[in-house]
Amino acid sequence: xxxxxxxxxxxxxxxxxEMQYVKEAFDTNWIAPLGENVNEFENELAARVGSKAAxxxxxxxxxxHLALRAAGVGEGDIVFCPTLTFSATANPIIYQNATPVFIDxxxxxxxxxxKALEEAFEKHPKVKAVIVVHLYGLSADMDKILExxxxxxxxxxxxxxxxxxxxxxxxxxxxxxxxxxxxxxxxKIITTSGGGMLVSNNEERIAKxxxxxTQSRDKARHYQHSxxxxxxxxxxxxxxxxxxxxxxxxxxxxxxxxxYEFYKRELVGLDxxxxxxxxxxxKPNYWLSSITLTGKVKPIExxxxxxxxxxxxxxxxxxxxxxxxxxxxxxxGTEVSEKLFENGVCLPSDTKMTNEDLERVIKIIKGLWLKx
Ligand SMILES: *Cc1c(COP(=O)(O)O)cnc(C)c1O
Numbered sequence: 001x002x003x004x005x006x007x008x009x010x011x012x013x014x015x016x017x018e019m020q021y022v023k024e025a026f027d028t029n030w031i032a033p034l035g036e037n038v039n040e041f042e043n044e045l046a047a048r049v050g051s052k053a054a055x056x057x058x059x060x061x062x063x064x065h066l067a068l069r070a071a072g073v074g075e076g077d078i079v080f081c082p083t084l085t086f087s088a089t090a091n092p093i094i095y096q097n098a099t100p101v102f103i104d105x106x107x108x109x110x111x112x113x114x115k116a117l118e119e120a121f122e123k124h125p126k127v128k129a130v131i132v133v134h135l136y137g138l139s140a141d142m143d144k145i146l147e148x149x150x151x152x153x154x155x156x157x158x159x160x161x162x163x164x165x166x167x168x169x170x171x172x173x174x175x176x177x178x179x180x181x182x183x184x185x186x187x188k189i190i191t192t193s194g195g196g197m198l199v200s201n202n203e204e205r206i207a208k209x210x211x212x213x214t215q216s217r218d219k220a221r222h223y224q225h226s227x228x229x230x231x232x233x234x235x236x237x238x239x240x241x242x243x244x245x246x247x248x249x250x251x252x253x254x255x256x257x258x259x260y261e262f263y264k265r266e267l268v269g270l271d272x273x274x275x276x277x278x279x280x281x282x283k284p285n286y287w288l289s290s291i292t293l294t295g296k297v298k299p300i301e302x303x304x305x306x307x308x309x310x311x312x313x314x315x316x317x318x319x320x321x322x323x324x325x326x327x328x329x330x331x332x333g334t335e336v337s338e339k340l341f342e343n344g345v346c347l348p349s350d351t352k353m354t355n356e357d358l359e360r361v362i363k364i365i366k367g368l369w370l371k372x
Pocket of ligand 1: 058059060061062085086088089133159161162182183184185194195196
C-alpha cells in the first residue's frame with residue numbers, strides 16, 4: 001500500500017515541548033483537576049490571540065455551548081448561524097432549547113453573507129445572538145457583520161475553531177465578537193487530542209464560564225449549587241499538550257500556507273478550478289486548502305482518485321439547512337452554500353506532508369484533466 005497522506009493530522013513539535021509539560025504534570029501529580037498547565041495555557045492563548053481572558057474547556061463544542069449561555073441565550077430564543085459549517089456550530093443552539101436560523105454564505109468569503117444577515121434581521125427582528133464562523137481559516141467579512149449586529153444591538157459569538165493563527169485586518173479572528181471559541185480537536189491546526197477555549201474581554205463572564213464548567217459549585221464547605229452545572233473543564237495533562245503546541249502554531253500556519261501556494265501554482269490554470277477566496281484584508285491560517293470545480297472534472301472524481309492512492313480528501317461541509325436534523329429550521333439565502341457544497345473539495349493539507357507527498361497528490365489530480 002502507498003504511504004497514507006492525511007487531510008490534517010496531529011503534528012507534535014520536533015522539540016518535544018508537549019511531552020515536557022505533560023511530564024511536569026505527571027511529576028507533580030497534577031494529572032487532574034486543573035493545575036499550572038491549565039492556568040498557563042489560558043494565559044498564553046489569551047496573550048497570543050490578544051484577548052483579556054480565556055477559559056480552557058473540554059471541547060470547542062462545550063465552549064460554544066457556554067458562550068451561548070454567557071450571551072444569555074435560552075429557551076425559545078433565536079440565534080443566527082451560518083449554514084455552511086460543521087454541525088458542532090449549530091448543535092449547542094439546540095442544547096439551549098433555542099432556535100437556529102441559518103444564514104447563507106457569499107462567494108467573496110465562503111462565510112456568512114452580510115446581505116443575507118440583513119435580510120434575516122428583517123425577517124426575525126428578535127434575535128438573541130449571532131454566531132459567525134471562519135471556515136477553513138478564512139476570515140468572515142467582519143467589519144460589515146460587526147456593523148449590522150451593532151445596529152441591531154445583538155452580541156456576536158465567533159466560532160474560530162478552524163482559524164487559530166488567522167488574522168482579519170491584523171487581528172486574530174475570534175477576538176472581534178463578544179465571545180470567541182477555538183478547538184484543539186485532532187485535525188485542527190494545533191491539537192491537544194481534544195479540547196477547546198472560550199475567549200472574551202469580559203473577565204467576569206469568563207470567570208462565570210469556569211464556574212459553570214466545574215459543576216457550578218457555590219462557595220461553601222458542603223456541595224451547594226444555585227445554578228445548573230457542567231463538567232466541561234480541560235484537564236491539566238491535556239493543557240500541557242496545548243502549551244507545547246502553541247509554541248509551533250506560527251510554524252504550522254507557515255506550512256499550511258506553503259501547501260496552499262503549491263496547490264495554487266500547480267492547479268490554477270486547470271479548466272473549472274477556483275481556489276477558496278483569500279481577500280486582501282485576510283491573513284488566513286490556511287487550515288484546509290479548498291477548491292471548487294465547475295468544469296469537466298467533478299469533485300467526486302478527485303476524491304475517488306486520491307482515495308485509490310491512500311490519500312485523504314473530503315467534500316466542503318454539507319450546509320445545515322440540508323441536514324435531516326436541521327431542515328425544519330428557517331434558512332435565509334440564495335443557495336451559495338449549496339453550490340459550494342456541490343462543487344467543493346478540501347485537498348490534503350497535512351503539515352507533515354513532504355514535497356514528494358505534494359507532488360504525488362498533484363500528479364493524480366492533474367492526471368484527471370489529461371484523461372478528459
Ligand atoms: C471542530 C469544529 C468545532 C468543534 O470543536 P470540537 O473541539 O471538536 O468540539 C466547532 N465548529 C467548527 C467550525 C469546527 O470545525
